Structure formats: structure tokens, C-alpha cells
Amino acid sequence: MKIHFKDLTNEQFLKHYWQKQPLLIKGAFKQFVDPIEADELAGLAMEDFIESRIVSKSNTAWDVKHGPFEDFSEFGESDWTLLVQAVNHWFKGVDDLIEPFRFIPNWRIDDVMVSFSTPGGGVGPHLDQYDVFIIQGSGKRRWRVGAPDASLEQLLPHEDLKQVSEFTSIIDEITEPGDLLYIPPNHPHDGIAIDNSINYSIGFLAPSSQELLSGLADYNLDNNLNAERIDDSLRQATDTPEQLSSVDLDLLTNTLKKSLSDPDVISDFLGKYLTTVHHTLNLLIPVEPLTIDFIKEILSDGEQLNPVLGLKCILHSSQHNSDSLDNKNNRLFVNGEVFEVANESILFAKLLASKQTLSINELKTHLNCLKNQQLLTNVINKGLWSFE
Numbered sequence: 001m002k003i004h005f006k007d008l009t010n011e012q013f014l015k016h017y018w019q020k021q022p023l024l025i026k027g028a029f030k031q032f033v034d035p036i037e038a039d040e041l042a043g044l045a046m047e048d049f050i051e052s053r054i055v056s057k058s059n060t061a062w063d064v065k066h067g068p069f070e071d072f073s074e075f076g077e078s079d080w081t082l083l084v085q086a087v088n089h090w091f092k093g094v095d096d097l098i099e100p101f102r103f104i105p106n107w108r109i110d111d112v113m114v115s116f117s118t119p120g121g122g123v124g125p126h127l128d129q130y131d132v133f134i135i136q137g138s139g140k141r142r143w144r145v146g147a148p149d150a151s152l153e154q155l156l157p158h159e160d161l162k163q164v165s166e167f168t169s170i171i172d173e174i175t176e177p178g179d180l181l182y183i184p185p186n187h188p189h190d191g192i193a194i195d196n197s198i199n200y201s202i203g204f205l206a207p208s209s210q211e212l213l214s215g216l217a218d219y220n221l222d223n224n225l226n227a228e229r230i231d232d233s234l235r236q237a238t239d240t241p242e243q244l245s246s247v248d249l250d251l252l253t254n255t256l257k258k259s260l261s262d263p264d265v266i267s268d269f270l271g272k273y274l275t276t277v278h279h280t281l282n283l284l285i286p287v288e289p290l291t292i293d294f295i296k297e298i299l300s301d302g303e304q305l306n307p308v309l310g311l312k313c314i315l316h317s318s319q320h321n322s323d324s325l326d327n328k329n330n331r332l333f334v335n336g337e338v339f340e341v342a343n344e345s346i347l348f349a350k351l352l353a354s355k356q357t358l359s360i361n362e363l364k365t366h367l368n369c370l371k372n373q374q375l376l377t378n379v380i381n382k383g384l385w386s387f388e
């Protein structure tokens with residue numbers, strides 16, 4: 001599937017719209033076919049490992065119910081929306097919706113949320129911190145999007161539902177199957193279904209410095225790093241003990257800066273932090289660890305190798321030259337785990353990290369190499385890739 005950006009290239013999209021202004025592309029996907037049916041979505045929302053909610057409205061009163069749901073009949077025929085997070089972890093066709101957006105790196109992607117709305121259904125006018133691409137599947141919806149506006153009032157019509165007051169639209173259109181709406185963070189928006197409507201929200205959440213620092217603090221604790229106390233053995237007597245002197249301020253600031261100064265530590269932390277997936281993954285950990293000989297047997301049965309849906313991977317390679325002996329910085333990060341990658345395995349690791357299904361023939365060309373065999377065995381035994 002490819003986005004028909006019309007005259008816009010990916011680069012122009014990034015330059016003019018990404019994080020700047022909303023954009024609606026009518027007919028972005030030709031002959032769009034829903035990769036999931038409404039009843040399959042409802043089935044997912046019945047599972048306790050799935051995050052789902054139903055937002056409904058009756059006159060002016062809003063209600064929010066959280067899944068898992070047993071029955072949907074109480075909600076009637078109109079004025080409600082079922083929203084299910086990380087549907088891409090369970091439906092390959094939904095995960096494939098991310099492919100046209102791969103011009104944005106893996107680590108920026110959050111998940112694909114799918115909503116099913118009955119006529120009149122929506123979550124009301126609100127802001128998100130996400131960049132989101134919303135694909136209109138079956139049905140129609142009226143979408144309005146405004147510009148950031150500090151004068152908007154924050155509303156809380158229900159304790160689990162943040163909304164904003166009425167905003168001025170810069171986009172006000174009816175979306176039809178295959179249309180694509182891009183909404184940058186903090187732009188007020190509101191989508192009201194016209195008929196039964198399925199929407200796919202491909203969400204991108206940029207980490208904040210607060211989150212990164214808190215993640216790094218956890219990483220330091222887990223790895224017992226930067227635990228040394230500051231050394232002020234050169235202290236001079238002070239006659240202003242009530243002050244934090246500029247010398248002490250520098251000492252403390254430099255201690256903080258030092259904890260950010262080792263590039264190996266920071267890249268290890270970021271690789272693990274940014275590939276950690278926050279919704280349940282369908283990990284397929286073998287009951288008994290598989291050996292490479294067993295894997296070779298499976299290969300002769302002609303099976304394919306599939307990544308777990310929703311995996312996030314980052315390949316950190318210091319060089320792409322397989323002749324180089326220095327492989328210390330080649331690492332494959334997958335769902336918060338790190339795998340050392342030998343230089344001769346970089347191409348194979350890149351293939352794994354591209355997250356495509358690998359055919360037996362593709363695999364076979366790489367499995368003459370012992371390091372590739374070891375890497376494959378490791379990722380399979382962690383349940384991250386599996387044969388089918």
C-alpha cells in the first residue's frame with residue numbers, strides 16, 4: 001500500500017506539515033479495504049490483555065467504559081465509539097498500515113489504534129500529544145481540525161475524558177474510505193461518525209525530556225551506574241552557608257552532565273528505552289530453547305520466519321563494512337533487549353530489523369554464517385521471531 005500524496009513528496013510533507021499543520025488527503029489510498037471487520041475489533045475488545053474503551057454520549061452527557069467488554073448491546077445503534085489500542089499487535093493487515101509511513105523511523109511509532117463508531121459517535125473535541133495519521137476505513141465521518149489555541153478551555157465531561165471547548169476549524173471535511181488525515185500534536189480535533197465508521201490511527205509519540213530522564217534514572221538504578229557521590233574534597237570555607245555557591249552549582253551540574261556523557265551508555269539506554277513496547281505483544285517463547293540444528297530442520301520443512309507483530313527494532317551499527325574487525329558498537333535492540341551483532345551479521349540483522357516476513361530461501365542465504373545462526377537462535381528463543 002502506498003500513500004497517494006498527490007504532488008507532495010515525503011520530504012515536502014515533513015518540511016511543510018509534520019508537527020506544523022494538519023493535512024487531509026482525499027483518496028490517499030486507492031480502493032482501501034478494511035484489514036479488520038467491526039466484529040473482529042469487538043472480539044479483541046473482549047480480551048483482558050487488550051486496552052479498549054467505549055465513549056458514548058446521550059444528549060449532552062458523556063460516558064466512558066473500559067474493556068474488556070462482554071456484550072455491546074447496551075450501547076444501542078448510535079452515539080458511541082469503541083476504541084482499541086495496539087490492534088497492529090494482533091492483526092497483520094493492521095500492522096501493514098504502518099508501511100507507507102516508514103519514512104519516519106521505527107522508534108517514533110507508537111501503535112495503531114482502531115475505532116469503530118456508530119452514527120453520531122466520537123470522543124468530542126480534544127487535543128492529543130501524538131502526531132497521528134488517521135485513515136478512514138469503511139463509512140464516513142465528519143472531521144474538523146483547528147490550530148493550537150491557548151484560549152481553549154480544558155473540559156472534563158467525564159473523569160476519563162479530556163475535551164476542549166469549541167474551536168475554529170481549519171479543516172472541516174467528510175472523510176471517505178481511503179482518505180488520510182494528518183493531525184500534529186496539540187491541534188484540537190473532533191471526528192463525528194456519519195454512518196458506521198472504522199478509523200485507523202497510526203500514532204507517533206515523541207518522548208519528552210522528563211520521560212527520557214526518568215527512563216535514564218531507572219536504567220542507572222538497574223545497572224548500578226552513576227552511584228558515586230560527588231567529591232568535594234577541595235572545599236573552601238564559606239561565610240555564606242545559606243547559599244548554594246556558583247562553585248557548588250557547577251559541581252552538581254557537572255555531576256549531572258557526566259551521567260549523560262558516555263555515548264555507549266546513552267545509546268544502550270536509548271536503544272532499550274525506545275524499543276520497549278507498552279502494549280502486550282504476542283511473544284511466542286518456545287517451551288524448550290531451540291537449537292540451531294532444530295532450526296535448520298524447521299527450515300527444511302519450508303516454513304517462513306515472522307516477527308512478532310508490533311515489534312520495535314533499532315539497529316545500531318558503527319559501520320556497514322563487514323571487513324572491519326571492530327564490532328563493539330553493532331547492536332540490535334528489540335523490545336528493550338539488546339543483541340550483540342558481529343560485523344559479518346550486520347546484513348542479516350538489518351534484514352531482521354526491517355521486520356519483514358523472511359522466506360526460507362532468503363534465510364538460507366544467510367544461515368551459512370555461524371554468527372547469523374546464533375543471532376537467529378537468540379531472537380527465536382526470546383519469542384521475538386517465530387516460524388509458521
Ligand code: SIN
Nearest residue numbers: 081115123191199201
Ligand atoms: C477516533 O475516534 O478514531 C480517533 C479519536 C481521536 O481523535 O483521537
Ligand code: CO
Nearest residue numbers: 126127128189
Ligand atoms: Co485525537
